[in-house]
Amino acid sequence: MAGRVIELPAPRGPLGEQLFEALEGPPSGHIAAPTEIDCADPIADEDLQLALYIAYELHYTAIRGVDEGWEWSPVLLAFRAALERPFEEAVAELVPPAEAAELESVGAALQQIVAEDPGPPLSRYMETQGTREQMLEHVVHRSAYQLKEADPHSWAIPRLSPRPKAAMLEVQFDEYGGGSSERMHSVLFAKTMAALGLDAAYGAYLDRLPGVTLATVNLLTGFGLQRRRRGAAVGHLAAFEMTSSIPNRRYGNALRRLGFGREVTHFYDEHVEADAVHENIAAWDLAGGLAADEPEVAADILFGARALLQLEARWASHLMNAWEGGETSLRAPVVPVPA
Amino acid sequence: MATDQSAEIPAATITPYPDGPYLVRGDFVVTDQEGNPLSTERRTIALCRCGKSRMRPLCDGTHKLIGFKAPSAPEPWPGE
Numbered sequence: 330m331a332g333r334v335i336e337l338p339a340p341r342g343p344l345g346e347q348l349f350e351a352l353e354g355p356p357s358g359h360i361a362a363p364t365e366i367d368c369a370d371p372i373a374d375e376d377l378q379l380a381l382y383i384a385y386e387l388h389y390t391a392i393r394g395v396d397e398g399w400e401w402s403p404v405l406l407a408f409r410a411a412l413e414r415p416f417e418e419a420v421a422e423l424v425p426p427a428e429a430a431e432l433e434s435v436g437a438a439l440q441q442i443v444a445e446d447p448g449p450p451l452s453r454y455m456e457t458q459g460t461r462e463q464m465l466e467h468v469v470h471r472s473a474y475q476l477k478e479a480d481p482h483s484w485a486i487p488r489l490s491p492r493p494k495a496a497m498l499e500v501q502f503d504e505y506g507g508g509s510s511e512r513m514h515s516v517l518f519a520k521t522m523a524a525l526g527l528d529a530a531y532g533a534y535l536d537r538l539p540g541v542t543l544a545t546v547n548l549l550t551g552f553g554l555q556r557r558r559r560g561a562a563v564g565h566l567a568a569f570e571m572t573s574s575i576p577n578r579r580y581g582n583a584l585r586r587l588g589f590g591r592e593v594t595h596f597y598d599e600h601v602e603a604d605a606v607h608e609n610i611a612a613w614d615l616a617g618g619l620a621a622d623e624p625e626v627a628a629d630i631l632f633g634a635r636a637l638l639q640l641e642a643r644w645a646s647h648l649m650n651a652w653e654g655g656e657t658s659l660r661a662p663v664v665p666v667p668a
Numbered sequence: 669m670a671t672d673q674s675a676e677i678p679a680a681t682i683t684p685y686p687d688g689p690y691l692v693r694g695d696f697v698v699t700d701q702e703g704n705p706l707s708t709e710r711r712t713i714a715l716c717r718c719g720k721s722r723m724r725p726l727c728d729g730t731h732k733l734i735g736f737k738a739p740s741a742p743e744p745w746p747g748e
Contacts, residue, residue, distance in 0.1 A: 440687060444732070503710055512709065574729030605727040606714040609685040
């Protein structure tokens with residue numbers, strides 16, 4: 330499998346037009362950072378989320394026709410910061426501050442937070458009623474993260490003290506296939522996509538992904554890239570693992586009900602077993618260990634967990650609302666090619 | 669993973685997690701009564717502790733749905 334390369338997507342507004350045009354020129358070029366971004370709903374704003382996603386993708390992948398020197402260009406970073414600000418503020422409005430009692434046991438607080446998951450019952454719907462087209466759409470949405478599964482959290486590794494670092498590595502080693510690229514979770518997801526007749530190339534469906542989907546990934550990339558958000562990155566990973574095994578069993582059941590075989594369900598079945606292990610390590614050894622070593626980031630651990638659940642809830646509501654209205658949840662429908 | 673730095677590192681450890689499964693790490697094999705080994709490719713496994721997993725002996729996260737509660741440390745004797 331070759332290295333990642335994506336195409337610049339079509340811009341969805343003035344921010345994207347300005348950024349993508351600049352990226353086609355030399356990294357010495359100028360991008361005027363917007364002083365104020367006027368958007369009512371930054372979390373679902375098509376222009377803002379796509380522009381931010383591309384600014385972040387420079388850290389993950391080559392972009393055809395874009396000089397790799399843009400990755401750390403000061404003007405790019407200044408432009409990106411202007412996009413991050415309204416997004417971060419909108420997320421912060423959804424997340425209540427941690428309570429003092431929660432900080433006494435971060436592991437127990439995480440258990441409580443995920444037990445009160447604010448999202449709609451998407452996995453239960455898919456298991457019992459989801460159609461083939463809806464399942465394919467779900468997979469396409471998830472490709473934004475799953476084809477780079479584990480990568481954003483890994484940026485936090487060098488920033489952790491020994492106990493949480495060892496816990497993070499115990500989880501990530503398994504995510505990356507335990508020494509076998511064939512068992513790497515991102516590779517398993519690509520196999521699922523191919524078996525469904527979908528294009529498994531990294532970034533292939535970017536033009537179809539709505540802002541509310543890109544926001545779920547931008548949230549995590551923002552946590553992963555910044556040392557000051559190591560607590561949030563860890564809390565995000567913990568909540569992600571703690572809300573994985575049961576939904577993934579349901580998605581596997583949905584695919585079996587729709588007549589798909591092991592080559593499609595393997596990714597989901599693997600996550601039932603893997604994340605039943607990971608969630609304990611992530612909550613108690615990773616998040617709990619970090620909170621014990623660095624109490625000053627304990628509140629941000631819970632912020633990261635709550636922010637994940639809020640953005641996942643926004644995304645899941647978008648899917649279910651679109652389907653209820655008989656519409657596609659993507660920006661354009663996907664037509665699978667039989668494998 | 670919490671390890672006791674003063675003790676020799678054991679070949680395998682079994683750790684009950686709060687309200688969750690037993691995590692098994694190290695050099696171990698899980699077998700059925702006939703001695704047939706459990707097929708798993710991961711280094712660390714989670715064994716069901718609540719009894720309600722649908723893939724016993726492995727954990728599948730069901731303890732969260734049934735409100736399973738158990739501490740990590742041994743429970744005290746009644747009256748203690």
